[in-house]
Structures are given as structure tokens and as C-alpha cells.
Amino acid sequence: MAGVTRPMSQMRKFETKEALFRARKRILKCLVHAYLKQEGYFHTADTFVSEAALTGEYEVCDNIDLDIILQDYCSYYLMRFNKQPQFCRKVEEQRPVKRPQTRKTRERTEPIAPPECECKEGADLPSTFTVTKLLQDEQAIETISAIERKPIAGFLAHMTNDKKQLVELLYQDIIRPTGVSWDDVKGLSSAKSLLMESVVYPVRYPEVFTGLLEPWRGVLLHGPPGTGKTMLARAVAGESCCTFFNVSCSTIINKWRGETEKIINVLFEMASYYAPSIIFMDEVETLASDRSSPGEHEASRRLKAQLLTEIDGIGGREGIIFILANSNMPWEIDPAMLRRLEKRIYIPLPDFKTREELFQKYLNAKNVELFPKVDFKDLASKTEGYSGSDIKLVCKEALMTNVRKMLPSMSGKGHLPNRKDRLNLADILTAIEKTKPVSKNLTKRHVEWQNEMGCS
Ligand SMILES: Nc1ncnc2c1ncn2[C@@H]1O[C@H](COP(=O)(O)OP(=O)(O)OP(=O)(O)O)[C@@H](O)[C@H]1O
Ligand SMILES: [Mg+2]
Numbered sequence: 001m002a003g004v005t006r007p008m009s010q011m012r013k014f015e016t017k018e019a020l021f022r023a024r025k026r027i028l029k030c031l032v033h034a035y036l037k038q039e040g041y042f043h044t045a046d047t048f049v050s051e052a053a054l055t056g057e058y059e060v061c062d063n064i065d066l067d068i069i070l071q072d073y074c075s076y077y078l079m080r081f082n083k084q085p086q087f088c089r090k091v092e093e094q095r096p097v098k099r100p101q102t103r104k105t106r107e108r109t110e111p112i113a114p115p116e117c118e119c120k121e122g123a124d125l126p127s128t129f130t131v132t133k134l135l136q137d138e139q140a141i142e143t144i145s146a147i148e149r150k151p152i153a154g155f156l157a158h159m160t161n162d163k164k165q166l167v168e169l170l171y172q173d174i175i176r177p178t179g180v181s182w183d184d185v186k187g188l189s190s191a192k193s194l195l196m197e198s199v200v201y202p203v204r205y206p207e208v209f210t211g212l213l214e215p216w217r218g219v220l221l222h223g224p225p226g227t228g229k230t231m232l233a234r235a236v237a238g239e240s241c242c243t244f245f246n247v248s249c250s251t252i253i254n255k256w257r258g259e260t261e262k263i264i265n266v267l268f269e270m271a272s273y274y275a276p277s278i279i280f281m282d283e284v285e286t287l288a289s290d291r292s293s294p295g296e297h298e299a300s301r302r303l304k305a306q307l308l309t310e311i312d313g314i315g316g317r318e319g320i321i322f323i324l325a326n327s328n329m330p331w332e333i334d335p336a337m338l339r340r341l342e343k344r345i346y347i348p349l350p351d352f353k354t355r356e357e358l359f360q361k362y363l364n365a366k367n368v369e370l371f372p373k374v375d376f377k378d379l380a381s382k383t384e385g386y387s388g389s390d391i392k393l394v395c396k397e398a399l400m401t402n403v404r405k406m407l408p409s410m411s412g413k414g415h416l417p418n419r420k421d422r423l424n425l426a427d428i429l430t431a432i433e434k435t436k437p438v439s440k441n442l443t444k445r446h447v448e449w450q451n452e453m454g455c456s
Pocket of ligand 1: 184185186187188223224225226227228229230231232326327328350358387388389390392
């Protein structure tokens with residue numbers, strides 16, 4: 001009997017040991033992750049999460065951090081051994097090990113050419129040397145955005161602990177170039193050139209945009225839903241090498257009294273550190289709605305006041321900071337905010353040519369075969385009043401018709417390589433019939449508002 005129980009108890013012991021080992025590993029990982037975040041190494045922390053397969057299941061307790069653990073360990077060590085523990089030691093320079101001369105090496109008579117690395121200063125480089133410039137010219141460094149060049153630690157150095165947490169929050173809202181380019185946005189040429197003039201050129205040629213010509217502080221893009229306003233903003237992020245802060249209501253509005261103002265303050269400080277920066281506010285009417293409207297909460301008033309003050313202070317900050325706001329209800333924006341959004345550009349529904357280009361973009365793809373050939377002009381003329389997003393939906397619906405026919409006869413899970421969806425005009429026309437434009441009736445109000453308040 002004993003022979004049976006012993007291995008069981010040993011197994012249990014082994015399992016307990018294993019569990020302890022796993023728990024210790026988990027604690028260590030959590031501590032390291034928290035430490036990285038605390039010090040502002042957010043990139044590294046993110047990578048660490050994926051490499052160490054950390055799930056959000058555990059977090060470090062409030063009163064614990066690596067620094068404190070280290071201090072505690074030092075006191076314990078001092079008490080026990082009466083000396084400070086050693087954690088790191090200076091790495092000694094590795095010298096090549098000198099071997100005693102052997103007879104063979106002593107006998108060699110022909111002179112040995114000195115190794116290339118022993119060239120004397122000033123001596124001509126051997127012809128085999130090639131010097132490669134890491135950056136092609138002076139300008140190249142400007143094409144690397146500040147977020148890639150500047151470590152966040154430099155910014156955090158002067159921050160109080162509570163502000164450091166806000167920095168982390170805002171750091172998550174910085175978006176890297178998204179791969180959307182000007183060419184992806186069809187039509188809207190006047191909006192594009194205005195954005196070039198307001199954001200891209202002042203960053204490229206700051207010496208031109210001084211004095212009265214100082215860059216615009218803010219631009220508002222307004223228009224019916226689905227006309228490509230957000231897409232345009234993403235293209236600006238991709239085309240300029242500005243740091244792009246995508247600010248949403250959820251980031252800024254904090255349940256703790258006073259925190260919201262602090263977040264806005266940190267946001268502008270950070271934008272200045274990483275300048276040139278774009279602070280992008282999508283659906284700006286939710287952040288800066290008219291303060292005279294009834295039922296306005298005091299906290300919301302304070303938020304707006306802080307936002308307005310910070311925008312006013314942009315000129316005094318170091319570097320270029322630019323506000324890019326989007327709205328499909330500009331009449332709800334506070335007038336004081338509107339004054340600061342100096343350029344107010346109307347983004348209309350796509351015209352005939354743009355609709356044609358959009359159909360071409362979505363249906364002239366490699367995996368779609370149009371049979372018989374479809375005239376995109378014909379489709380454009382049938383979709384007046386449709387937004388870019390509506391046209392995308394039409395194309396999706398038309399392709400779905402085809403897939404719907406295919407689905408019942410499909411078997412197995414395997415994907416279909418080189419699959420081509422066959423589309424005919426009838427499918428597309430049915431899709432147009434089925435998809436009603438949502439933004440058509442809003443155009444009039446936007447045009448009226450643009451005539452009254454616009455500036456483009
Ligand atoms: N001019 C355009 N060129 C290319 N694609 C477009 C264009 N307009 C709209 N689209 C398509 O419609 C989708 C929705 O566009 P987007 O989100 O930019 O609209 P929006 O104007 O910001 O809408 P909302 O006001 O509702 O936020 C885009 O992902 C894109 O596929
Ligand atoms: Mg949008």
C-alpha cells in the first residue's frame with residue numbers, strides 16, 4: 001500500500017512545487033510589466049505583454065513595486081550579512097586571450113599585414129572600405145516623426161506621479177501612420193489642398209509660416225455622415241510626419257473631479273513635446289457643445305473652458321500644434337470653439353466623378369470579375385445623394401448577392417485561393433435599389449451652415 005501512496009504524495013509535492021514556480025514567474029512578469037509602464041517604456045511594455053503572454057487577469061497590488069521590493073531586499077540583506085547586496089557589476093572589457101608563441105608562428109618569416117582595424121588615425125582608408133550614410137540627407141531626420149525619435153522618459157522626468165498615469169492614458173491615443181494616403185481619398189480636392197496648406201506645408205517649411213502667416217491653429221471638417229472626414233484626417237496623419245493624437249470623449253472625460261482639466265493640460269504639454277503634433281477630435285460637438293444649452297453640467301463647462309484656454313496657449317508653446325476637428329453637427333459646437341477652428345471646411349457628398357471613382361475603387365478589384373462590362377458612369381448617375389460610405393455598402397451588398405448564391409453549395413472549411421466574385425449589372429442595380437442613402441437630407445443644413453459660418 002505504502003508503495004502506492006508514496007509516488008502519489010511525491011507527485012503532489014512536485015505539483016505544488018510546479019504551482020509555486022509558476023506563481024513566482026507570473027509575479028515577476030507582472031512586476032516587470034508594471035515597472036516598464038511606470039517608467040514610461042510603453043512600447044516595451046506592450047511588446048512584453050505579447051512576448052510574455054501576459055493576460056489582463058492579474059495586476060500588481062497598489063502598494064507593491066519593484067523599487068520597494070529592491071529596497072526591502074537591501075535592508076534585509078544588510079541586517080543579515082551586514083553589507084549591501086551586489087546586483088550588477090561592471091562588465092569587464094574582453095581582451096583577446098594571448099596565446100604563448102608556438103614554434104610554428106615564430107618560424108614564419110614573411111611580414112603579416114596589419115589587421116584593418118589597426119589603421120592609424122589619418123591614414124588613408126583602404127580602397128575596400130565603403131562608407132554608407134545612414135540618413136540620406138539632412139532632411140531625412142525630419143521624416144522620422146518625433147514619437148519615434150524622442151523617448152517618453154525625457155518627458156516623464158519632470159512629471160509628478162499622478163500626471164505620469166495620465167501620460168500613459170494619452171500615449172495610447174497616439175496613432176501611428178495608418179497607411180491611408182491622399183490617393184485613397186477620392187475627390188475632395190479643395191479640402192485636401194487646404195489641409196496641405198494648413199498642416200503639411202507649415203511643418204515642412206516652418207521658416208515661411210511666421211508672423212502674420214503663422215500656421216492655422218485649427219481646422220474643422222464638417223459634412224454629412226460617411227463622406228470621408230475621418231478618412232481624410234487619417235490621410236493627414238499618414239502624409240505629414242506629425243504626431244497624431246486621436247482624442248476621444250472617453251479619454252478626456254474622467255470621473256474624478258479635476259482630473260479632466262489635468263488630462264487636457266497634459267495632452268497639450270505632450271503635443272508640444274512631440275511637436276509637430278495634430279490633436280484630432282472626432283465628433284467634436286460631443287466635447288465642445290454649446291455652453292448656453294440648458295442642463296449644462298458644471299464639470300463639462302470646466303472641461304470646455306480648459307480646452308479653450310489650452311488652444312489659446314498653443315502659440316506660446318514650443319513647436320507646432322494643430323487642432324483637427326470633425327463634426328457632422330457643426331451647429332451644436334460652442335461658438336468660442338468655432339472661433340478657434342479658424343478654417344471651417346464643408347465636406348460634401350461625392351459628386352458624379354467621385355462616385356464613379358469610388359465604384360471603380362471597390363468593383364475594379366482583382367478578386368471581382370464584372371461580366372458583362374459595367375459602365376461606372378452609369379452607376380454614378382444612379383447614385384446621386386449617396387455618400388462614399390453608402391457606395392461602399394452598395395458594392396458590398398452586390399458582392400454579397402454573389403456569395404449568397406455560392407454559400408449553400410460550399411463544402412468544407414478550406415479557403416478558396418484565387419477566388420473571383422462574378423458580378424453583373426443586375427446585381428449592382430438591385431443593391432443600389434436596396435441601399436438607401438442616409439445622408440441625403442442633411443446636405444441642405446450643412447450648406448446653409450457653411451454659407452453662414454464656414455471659412456474655407
Ligand atoms: N471620398 C472618399 N474616398 C474614399 N472612400 C470614402 C470616401 N468617403 C467615404 N469613403 C468610405 O466610407 C467610409 C466611411 O468614411 P468616414 O468614416 O471617413 O466618414 P465620416 O465622414 O467620418 O463619417 P461620420 O461623420 O459618420 O463619422 C470610409 O471607410 C471609406 O471606405
Ligand atoms: Mg467620422
